[in-house]
Amino acid sequence: MIKITFPDGSVREYAEGTTAYGIAESISPRLAADSLAASVNGATVDMMRPIETDAVVRFYKWDDAEGRHAFWHTSSHLLAEALEALYPGIKFG
Structure with missing residues (x-):
């Protein structure tokens, strides 16, 4: 088991390899749906990266500058991959 510390100082235990999404979902399905990225230590x-050790975790939504940045950054990579598929080279x- 790993210990996850949240911004309010509370601590919960989760199985090693639990994702940020899984943690958010255990708190609230709405939190999981609204979270775009997480801060781990x-x-x-991204929300699907496994967490293997004790960590301080915070979730980023669209209302957070970090959440918007993660969304835009990821979107730019998806657009680049689509363009590469359409226009090789x-x-x-």
Whole structure:
């Protein structure tokens, strides 16, 4: 079991390898649905990355600057992959 500490100082235990999404869902299905990314020990990660050790976790939603940044960053990668599939050899500037 790993210990997850939340911004309010509360601590819960979860199985090793639990994802940020799984943690959010255990708190509230709405929190899981609204969260775009998470901070795990200060690093912004996607919601499906497994957490293997004790950590401080915070969830980012659209209302947070970090949440918007994660959304836009991920969207830019998806757009780039789509363009590469449509136009092989395309160069990004």
